[in-house]
Amino acid sequence: MNKSIFFVLGGLLLITLFVCPLVLAADPGGTDVSGQLTKDNPIIVDKAGKSIRLLAEVNGKYFFQPTRHAVVSKNGSNGDKSVFGAFAEPQAFCDGLLQIGAKAGENMTLANKETTRVKGDVLDVTVTWPGAKKSYTLDEVIKDSNKKPIVMRFGGNLATAKDKKTGCLLCLDSCPVGIVSNDAYTYGAVEKRKEVTFMGNKDVLPKDGTQVVVTIKLKK
Amino acid sequence: MGNNIRDHAGIVIKVGSGAAAARLSAVGLVIGFMITILSNHWVWLDMRFNSGVIIPIFVVLGGIIGLGTGLSFSFRVFLLLEAICMAVWLIDYGFDLDALLVVPASLIRDGLRVHTLTLPEINLGLVLVVMAGNLAWLPGALRTTGKKN
Numbered sequence: 001m002n003k004s005i006f007f008v009l010g011g012l013l014l015i016t017l018f019v020c021p022l023v024l025a026a027d028p029g030g031t032d033v034s035g036q037l038t039k040d041n042p043i044i045v046d047k048a049g050k051s052i053r054l055l056a057e058v059n060g061k062y063f064f065q066p067t068r069h070a071v072v073s074k075n076g077s078n079g080d081k082s083v084f085g086a087f088a089e090p091q092a093f094c095d096g097l098l099q100i101g102a103k104a105g106e107n108m109t110l111a112n113k114e115t116t117r118v119k120g121d122v123l124d125v126t127v128t129w130p131g132a133k134k135s136y137t138l139d140e141v142i143k144d145s146n147k148k149p150i151v152m153r154f155g156g157n158l159a160t161a162k163d164k165k166t167g168c169l170l171c172l173d174s175c176p177v178g179i180v181s182n183d184a185y186t187y188g189a190v191e192k193r194k195e196v197t198f199m200g201n202k203d204v205l206p207k208d209g210t211q212v213v214v215t216i217k218l219k220k
Numbered sequence: 221m222g223n224n225i226r227d228h229a230g231i232v233i234k235v236g237s238g239a240a241a242a243r244l245s246a247v248g249l250v251i252g253f254m255i256t257i258l259s260n261h262w263v264w265l266d267m268r269f270n271s272g273v274i275i276p277i278f279v280v281l282g283g284i285i286g287l288g289t290g291l292s293f294s295f296r297v298f299l300l301l302e303a304i305c306m307a308v309w310l311i312d313y314g315f316d317l318d319a320l321l322v323v324p325a326s327l328i329r330d331g332l333r334v335h336t337l338t339l340p341e342i343n344l345g346l347v348l349v350v351m352a353g354n355l356a357w358l359p360g361a362l363r364t365t366g367k368k369n
Contacts, residue, residue, distance in 0.1 A: 060339065061326035064319045066263050080330045081267055191264040208322055208339050 037213060042087030045096040051217040052096045054169070056084040058200070060208025066197040068172045068190035070125075070142060070150075070182075071214055076167010083142055083200040084127070084214060086169055090161040093169050094179045097123075097154050102218050104156030108176035113187035118174040120154035122219040125170065127205075129212040141205050142172070145197040148184045152216075155181050170216075172198045180216070239356060241286035246353025247293055248282025249275065250301045254308050256327055261312070272331025295357040 036044055037055040044053045056071060062083045069082035073089050086093075097104070105119030126135040138150045152170060157177055161168060164177050171178035173185035173196075189195040206212070252275040259271045285291060313319040325342040329335060334342070 059326070060322040061330075064313065064316070064323050065260055065266070068263070068267060074335075078267070080270065191267060197263075202318065208326065 039087050043092050043096060045099050047100055050100045051215055054086050054088050054214040056086040056212050056214050058205055058208055058210045058212060059083055059085055063200045063202035066199055070170040070172050072169060073167030076165060078166040078168055090169060090179050094158045100218055102154045104154050106156040108155050108157060110176050113176045117183045117186055118153045118155040118181045123152045123154060123180060124217045124219050125152050126215045127212050129206055129210055136204060141201050143199050143201050151183045152180050153183050240290045240292045241283045242356035243292050244282035244286030245279045246356055248278035249353060250305045252278030254305045257308055257312055270330050272327035275331050
């Protein structure tokens with residue numbers, strides 16, 4: 001047999017020996033970061049406090065390149081495209097918002113998305129994690145290149161969200177699919193018209209893979 | 221170097237070696253990585269397409285072509301490709317060590333959908349694969365040295 005094949009097989013064996021233990025040592029899941037939130041119980045609805053807490057993970061990729069997604073369910077087709085990957089589904093999130101008394105705008109459609117800003121109740125969104133100095137606002141953890149404040153509104157859109165299966169929970173421009181989205185921009189501001197770029201703030205957020213708690217509270 | 225195998229029907233099939241497969245896989249890794257970096261700048265595409273999948277596709281494609289044809293590149297060409305890849309990276313991300321530790325690994329993670337691995341674990345695997353890719357030229361280099369002696 002050719003001597004070179006021994007080299008290649010030796011190299012592959014070496015890689016396998018190194019990589020296999022890494023695969024076996026992977027996170028078994030179910031880490032508790034807030035006393036109650038876990039991967040199996042990723043959403044808590046506090047009706048009295050009119051707030052929802054979501055368990056999510058930081059995606060470090062978007063510290064260095066732009067995205068139009070703040071929080072997306074990891075099971076959705078856009079699960080890798082957001083600053084925070086959540087473990088909750090759009091249905092549970094939408095139900096939770098209705099339970100705390102939030103009213104959905106339901107004014108966004110696939111036809112009007114580029115000319116319409118999302119309506120619905122305004123929501124305060126904060127993010128914290130073990131070891132964080134405080135709860136940070138979305139404006140502090142996601143950088144808008146225009147420095148415009150992010151105004152998250154409960155758009156609704158559950159039927160479209162279930163149809164598209166993107167997993168979108170909180171989008172950074174007005175969206176006909178995301179349950180909640182930012183009324184500061186219309187759809188296409190990020191991808192098409194390049195009016196703005198959004199990136200995770202690496203100076204504030206913890207490293208990639210850190211579990212965080214995203215709190216969405218109905219603004220009075 | 222490839223070997224020619226004659227089957228019973230008299231058809232000649234050129235078969236490449238494992239070394240050629242490893243070399244072209246390494247070339248595929250570098251080219252795939254370059255394309256992925258460049259495509260990441262197109263936000264519209266990045267939001268719709270998992271560009272990380274380009275890397276494993278090019279690695280496997282390179283391996284199949286190398287195994288099937290024995291086609292190979294000189295080490296100098298491979299080094300030139302690596303240098304171009306590095307230049308593309310530096311133009312896009314600059315000398316940002318944090319970006320270097322996060323972006324390539326996250327592209328691999330998304331491409332292979334290995335979300336149970338951490339970025340440092342993927343980086344370790346990536347370093348080993350790149351080293352193995354460079355070492356794939358070693359047997360040829362040793363043979364050349366042997367002939368000279």
